[in-house]
Amino acid sequence: MKYHDEIMHRRTFAIISHPDAGKTTLTEKFLLFGGAIQVAGAVKSNKIKKSATSDFMEIERQRGISVATSVMSFEYKGIQINLLDTPGHKDFSEDTFRTLTAVDSVILVVDSVNGVEEQTRRLMEVTRMRDTPVIVFINKMDRDGKNRFDLLEEIEKELSIALHPMTWPINSGKDFKGVYNLYDQNIRLFTANTKAEEEDTLNITDINDPVLDQKIGAADAAVLREDVELVDGVNGALNVADYLAAKVSPVFFGSAINNFGVKEMLDTFIRIAPPPKSRETTKRTVDAEEDKLSGFIFKIHANLDPKHRDRIAFFRVCSGKFERNKYYHHVRLDKELRFSNPYSFMARDKSIIQDAYAGDVVGLFDTGNFKIGDTLTEGEDFYFTGIPSFSPELFKEVVNKDPMKTKQLEKGLLQLTDEGVAQLFTQFGGTKKIVGCVGELQFEVIQYRLLHEYGASVEFRALPFYKACWLTSRDAKKLDEFSKFKLANTGEDKDGNLVYLAQSEWFLNTEITNNPDIEFHFSSEIH
Ligand code: G4P
Numbered sequence: 001m002k003y004h005d006e007i008m009h010r011r012t013f014a015i016i017s018h019p020d021a022g023k024t025t026l027t028e029k030f031l032l033f034g035g036a037i038q039v040a041g042a043v044k045s046n047k048i049k050k051s052a053t054s055d056f057m058e059i060e061r062q063r064g065i066s067v068a069t070s071v072m073s074f075e076y077k078g079i080q081i082n083l084l085d086t087p088g089h090k091d092f093s094e095d096t097f098r099t100l101t102a103v104d105s106v107i108l109v110v111d112s113v114n115g116v117e118e119q120t121r122r123l124m125e126v127t128r129m130r131d132t133p134v135i136v137f138i139n140k141m142d143r144d145g146k147n148r149f150d151l152l153e154e155i156e157k158e159l160s161i162a163l164h165p166m167t168w169p170i171n172s173g174k175d176f177k178g179v180y181n182l183y184d185q186n187i188r189l190f191t192a193n194t195k196a197e198e199e200d201t202l203n204i205t206d207i208n209d210p211v212l213d214q215k216i217g218a219a220d221a222a223v224l225r226e227d228v229e230l231v232d233g234v235n236g237a238l239n240v241a242d243y244l245a246a247k248v249s250p251v252f253f254g255s256a257i258n259n260f261g262v263k264e265m266l267d268t269f270i271r272i273a274p275p276p277k278s279r280e281t282t283k284r285t286v287d288a289e290e291d292k293l294s295g296f297i298f299k300i301h302a303n304l305d306p307k308h309r310d311r312i313a314f315f316r317v318c319s320g321k322f323e324r325n326k327y328y329h330h331v332r333l334d335k336e337l338r339f340s341n342p343y344s345f346m347a348r349d350k351s352i353i354q355d356a357y358a359g360d361v362v363g364l365f366d367t368g369n370f371k372i373g374d375t376l377t378e379g380e381d382f383y384f385t386g387i388p389s390f391s392p393e394l395f396k397e398v399v400n401k402d403p404m405k406t407k408q409l410e411k412g413l414l415q416l417t418d419e420g421v422a423q424l425f426t427q428f429g430g431t432k433k434i435v436g437c438v439g440e441l442q443f444e445v446i447q448y449r450l451l452h453e454y455g456a457s458v459e460f461r462a463l464p465f466y467k468a469c470w471l472t473s474r475d476a477k478k479l480d481e482f483s484k485f486k487l488a489n490t491g492e493d494k495d496g497n498l499v500y501l502a503q504s505e506w507f508l509n510t511e512i513t514n515n516p517d518i519e520f521h522f523s524s525e526i527h
Pocket of ligand 1: 018256
């Protein structure tokens with residue numbers, strides 16, 4: 001319990017959204033509130049513009065930005081906030097999924113015009129796997145969005161979550177007048193690009209106060225009263241325990257670009273969002289308040305300078321205290337390592353740190369010791385569970401264009417897949433190396449990086465696979481038989497786990513039905 005106070009004042013979270021919903025804009029407002037930046041426009045979008053998917057300079061630029069903004073730490077009202085960035089482009093969604101294993105809660109941004117979009121759905125599936133508490137921010141209320149009730153219903157239905165409005169909007173689009181705070185029972189009147197905080201707040205103790213009619217007009221006041229009665233009647237006060245158990249999500253309405261409704265959410269966030277929690281490992285539950293250090297690598301970033309192969313491994317501290325220059329146990333390699341230049345991230349600057357606590361993310365220089373999921377402890381052997389690898393959606397065979405560089409190619413493929421850029425499978429019945437990715441863009445990144453960082457020239461040949469499933473069975477013989485019969489469709493992943501590569505959904509379902517003794521998994525827990 002030595003570090004109780006340190007842990008209790010930390011909040012580690014990520015903002016997730018479909019591209020363009022307003023994640024970057026909201027991040028920037030948070031940093032402004034936290035005093036980590038002084039001017040708007042300081043946070044660059046990490047988006048790759050759709051038109052530039054083949055532009056390598058754009059990819060490099062994106063990598064540069066995403067390292068700089070990978071973790072943004074700032075203080076707000078005495079709380080240390082660690083905001084973990086997630087890539088905006090869907091081709092990098094696997095990176096996002098893994099980052100979500102390192103946070104304790106998330107804020108989901110939904111565009112009030114577009115409602116629930118594809119990427120929102122996928123991201124929410126991941127948060128549900130881990131029962132991560134979610135706060136929802138409905139953005140762009142200054143635009144003519146969907147009807148507020150319809151929107152809430154759509155989010156509840158599509159994302160299978162129960163919502164609990166904390167603020168309630170008065171109109172939208174050009175008629176947007178502000179939000180009623182159901183918790184504080186006051187009204188914040190909308191002003192575009194508002195900087196002031198207090199003077200825009202209309203303090204009323206009773207929603208029937210005639211001042212309301214004067215301020216927003218009798219018709220809108222009447223609608224608001226009706227809405228509030230309905231919403232309050234259904235919901236009552238937020239049950240924080242339900243939020244923490246990921247059973248209910250508080251909802252805020254606002255406009256990130258106008259810095260409207262953001263402070264309400266941030267204030268609620270620091271009041272209710274969970275501090276670092278206990279986490280499951282392969283051996284036991286690790287309590288965040290334990291004295292001994294433990295944590296895991298959830299992201300690895302290659303050095304931007306191709307002449308230096310060293311990388312940055314992002315280490316999430318789960319318990320104890322991380323100290324500079326102290327030896328820690330690398331479980332997979334059974335090796336003691338120490339770090340002389342660990343750094344923390346303050347907005348866009350990196351700085352060397354002396355120590356860090358549960359909830360913090362430390363950047364470790366790595367010369368090839370780490371892969372995603374690796375655990376550091378003070379001697380105990382375990383891995384944190386729930387760091388999955390999802391089935392890729394595109395599969396391509398690696399064609400070596402320069403046999404003289406075979407060794408470099410193998411090394412490059414191993415290192416890039418350690419970083420989590422893609423997954424590598426080796427097909428049985430041949431030695432075909434198959435790279436699986438979530439998006440086309442990743443193949444371009446791999447091809448480019450293999451050439452520029454390892455001197456290996458490759459081409460990719462598309463393969464007609466639809467999904468990779470990890471296979472397990474109580475009966476080892478059944479697995480053996482299955483792989484013998486399906487040589488062209490089975491192989492192993494980099495860690496030697498048996499994988500079935502299905503050509504289509506129909507084939508997959510047929511095999512599932514025909515092989516009741518075999519379990520087909522759609523994600524592999526790395527440990
Ligand atoms: P993302 O990180 O989720 O992808 O979204 P981002 O913040 O970059 O916002 C996407 C677009 O939506 C941006 O416009 C941004 O200015 C706009 N936006 C964000 N919040 C609001 C809001 O509350 N109201 C309105 N009306 N727009 C908002 P863009 O034109 O795509 O950006 P840019 O090309 O000007 O950089």
